[in-house]
Amino acid sequence: NAGVTQTPKFQVLKTGQSMTLQCAQDMNHEYMSWYRQDPGMGLRLIHYSVGAGITDQGEVPNGYNVSRSTTEDFPLRLLSAAPSQTSVYFCASSFGTGIGQPQHFGDGTRLSIL
Amino acid sequence: KQEVTQIPAALSVPEGENLVLNCSFTDSAIYNLQWFRQDPGKGLTSLLLIQSSQREQTSGRLNASLDKSSGRSTLYIAASQPGDSATYLCAVSSERETSGSRLTFGEGTQLTVNP
Numbered sequence: 287n288a289g290v291t292q293t294p295k296f297q298v299l300k301t302g303q304s305m306t307l308q309c310a311q312d313m314n315h316e317y318m319s320w321y322r323q324d325p326g327m328g329l330r331l332i333h334y335s336v337g338a339g340i341t342d343q344g345e346v347p348n349g350y351n352v353s354r355s356t357t358e359d360f361p362l363r364l365l366s367a368a369p370s371q372t373s374v375y376f377c378a379s380s381f382g383t384g385i386g387q388p389q390h391f392g393d394g395t396r397l398s399i400l
Numbered sequence: 401k402q403e404v405t406q407i408p409a410a411l412s413v414p415e416g417e418n419l420v421l422n423c424s425f426t427d428s429a430i431y432n433l434q435w436f437r438q439d440p441g442k443g444l445t446s447l448l449l450i451q452s453s454q455r456e457q458t459s460g461r462l463n464a465s466l467d468k469s470s471g472r473s474t475l476y477i478a479a480s481q482p483g484d485s486a487t488y489l490c491a492v493s494s495e496r497e498t499s500g501s502r503l504t505f506g507e508g509t510q511l512t513v514n515p
Contacts, residue, residue: 290443328404328505329489344502376443378503385493385501386431386451390464393443 288312292392299367307362307395309377317380317387321374322346323358323394325348329376335360336383364392367399402427402494406506413480414514421475423490428468431493431494435464435475438487447488448475459476480513487511 293308311318319334331344335354349364349371360379364371375395380387403426413419423433432451436444448457448464450473456465463476477484487510491503 291444311462319502321503326507326509329491329503331502334502378444380501383501387501388446388449389501389503390446391436391444396441 290377290379290390290392292375293397294395295393296396299364299397301367301369301399303367305364305367307377309316309360309362309392309398310358311360311377311379311390312358313390314357315379315390316357316382317389318354319344319359319378319389320350320352320382321376321378324373324377332362332375351379357382364397369399371397372399373397378379402430402492402497402504403421404488404490404492404504406488406509408509409507410510410512412512412514415480415482417480417513418476418478419480419511421450421477421488421490421511423473423475423506425473425492425504427494427496428471429495430468431495431501433464433466433490433492435462436489436491438489438508440486444489471485477487477511480511482513482515484513485511 298360320332321329330356333352351368378389434449435447450466461478487508489508491505
């Protein structure tokens with residue numbers, strides 16, 4: 287009954303470092319996405335995927351890469367961390383294209399860039 | 401561009417009160433509207449999803465309504481309890497959105513229910 291699992295829960299990085307935020311779901315959902323949540327900005331879409339091998343950009347994709355080699359996993363990579371990327375990151379998944387379907391969120395990764 | 405607004409930003413009520421949270425959106429061309437609950441330091445828990453063809457959905461003490469033509473939704477919480485204290489987020493999935501089923505979120509209403 288795991289749902290959407292994100293690791294790590296907390297991370298502190300130095301400017302310029304790279305890292306990968308992990309997201310896994312066990313519901314056989316085709317659609318997966320990444321959001322960031324910032325005070326005063328709400329949640330904004332970074333990247334999304336409608337199935338293995340297919341990814342696309344959302345509203346705020348700069349500085350982030352994604353890949354989707356399996357249905358279950360959708361990692362988010364920060365190439366060269368910047369203080370502006372300090373945020374809470376949420377992964378979400380849903381059936382099919384996601385359109386018209388409820389979206390299920392993980393517990394988030396709280397990331398601080400010094 | 402779709403915009404979602406939630407009023408009020410914060411609400412404090414005594415236990416037992418019935419209350420209404422409001423959500424408005426600028427573009428009525430939506431697939432659905434979803435209400436979420438977020439506890440401090442936690443993720444988002446889906447409460448109710450209303451398809452664009454529906455008028456309301458109910459789950460326990462929660463009732464969400466949708467007036468698509470006027471761009472409004474309300475979340476009604478009956479007989480509030482301290483355990484209802486959380487931030488409530490409204491999100492819409494827009495037909496004109498090119499990023500798949502991207503959700504556009506409001507900034508939430510922070511609810512505190514006092515014992």
